[in-house]
Amino acid sequence: MKSLLTIILLVLAGILQPADPYISSKDYDVGSFHRNKQSSKSPKRVYIQKFRALFEVFEEASSSTAAYKNESANSVTTVSGTKTRMGVQLSGVDIPDFQKLVDEAYADFVAQLEADGYEIISAEEAGKTDYYAGYTKLKGGATSTDQVKGFVMVTPSDYEYWVKGVSNSGREKGTFTDTSSKLSQDLGEAYIAEATFVFPFVALDASSVSWGNYASSKVKADINLRLDVSTSTKDNEQMSLTSFAKGFTNSGASATLASRVRFVAGHMASSPMFDSSTGLKRAVYFDGVFKEDKLVEVTSAEVATFSKTGYPQLVMVSGGELNLASHYVACDTKTYIEAAKGSMKELIGSGIYNFKTLVKD
Numbered sequence: 001m002k003s004l005l006t007i008i009l010l011v012l013a014g015i016l017q018p019a020d021p022y023i024s025s026k027d028y029d030v031g032s033f034h035r036n037k038q039s040s041k042s043p044k045r046v047y048i049q050k051f052r053a054l055f056e057v058f059e060e061a062s063s064s065t066a067a068y069k070n071e072s073a074n075s076v077t078t079v080s081g082t083k084t085r086m087g088v089q090l091s092g093v094d095i096p097d098f099q100k101l102v103d104e105a106y107a108d109f110v111a112q113l114e115a116d117g118y119e120i121i122s123a124e125e126a127g128k129t130d131y132y133a134g135y136t137k138l139k140g141g142a143t144s145t146d147q148v149k150g151f152v153m154v155t156p157s158d159y160e161y162w163v164k165g166v167s168n169s170g171r172e173k174g175t176f177t178d179t180s181s182k183l184s185q186d187l188g189e190a191y192i193a194e195a196t197f198v199f200p201f202v203a204l205d206a207s208s209v210s211w212g213n214y215a216s217s218k219v220k221a222d223i224n225l226r227l228d229v230s231t232s233t234k235d236n237e238q239m240s241l242t243s244f245a246k247g248f249t250n251s252g253a254s255a256t257l258a259s260r261v262r263f264v265a266g267h268m269a270s271s272p273m274f275d276s277s278t279g280l281k282r283a284v285y286f287d288g289v290f291k292e293d294k295l296v297e298v299t300s301a302e303v304a305t306f307s308k309t310g311y312p313q314l315v316m317v318s319g320g321e322l323n324l325a326s327h328y329v330a331c332d333t334k335t336y337i338e339a340a341k342g343s344m345k346e347l348i349g350s351g352i353y354n355f356k357t358l359v360k361d
Contacts, residue, residue: 045188057152065083066081084206090328092330107158112352113352141158151200180272181266194261198230201290206219262351263351292330
């Protein structure tokens, strides 16, 4: 009987154990710096300077070959130029889904800090510091497609934050500037927190080949939702999905947004005295979100060979030189939401745990 009871308990333990984590322990990149016992000087107060998630909804790429001629003694072969462009858009989730994910993640972040006795500093109090002199306060919840090419940036509904300004296109200025240690000093050595999550869903690869009487341009897409290590933006670039689709860009200073949970405190020169950062070593992929995982578009050149004559040749190109392809990739809504929600929760939990552990050191 005892043996049977043991077997039953083992079976139940296997059934009731939690599912595998979205982010394994080997995927985390944990950084820590704690100088001169800064935590003993910092009060149990936290200002959440940045809390945002970026969800990719569109990506575009193109490849091309130039037209050229191959001439011999008796003939001339004209190979037309080619161009292939692919635009891939996400479907199955929309702005309300993204907003709910971010609102729940933010509530979890705040709840965990408050449960350990940390006071959350308001944006109003932070706005009185010298650090934020001349800044503009924004209310969260309004999604933006102007911050990162092809992504929607979402901030919590019940949240306010400061930026240097807003361009005519709606692009925030100074959103990605990282001088948080000075802000900590202005707030009486309080902790400054950041939580950022980057969710791409497609990777495009463009290539072309041209040799002999053949030319071809190709774009292929790998479809897979992931929590990525980082993405890049241009801090002064005015960009929207509309202008992006039209190929309109303005150059600006580049910046990198990393998926991470970070706490800093204290200030020495331009560096914090306390720095707890929990990010990723590599992208974390989620299975089962898309049925369609690969797309390919190819444009091949039309070849025309003529005998040489004393008058100009007219070469007609079949289908034209431009091949525009648009694709809508549908996700499994439930699986997408569960993966994004679960991975955000895990990164927040690990980030706060590492922060609390470093505080005690």
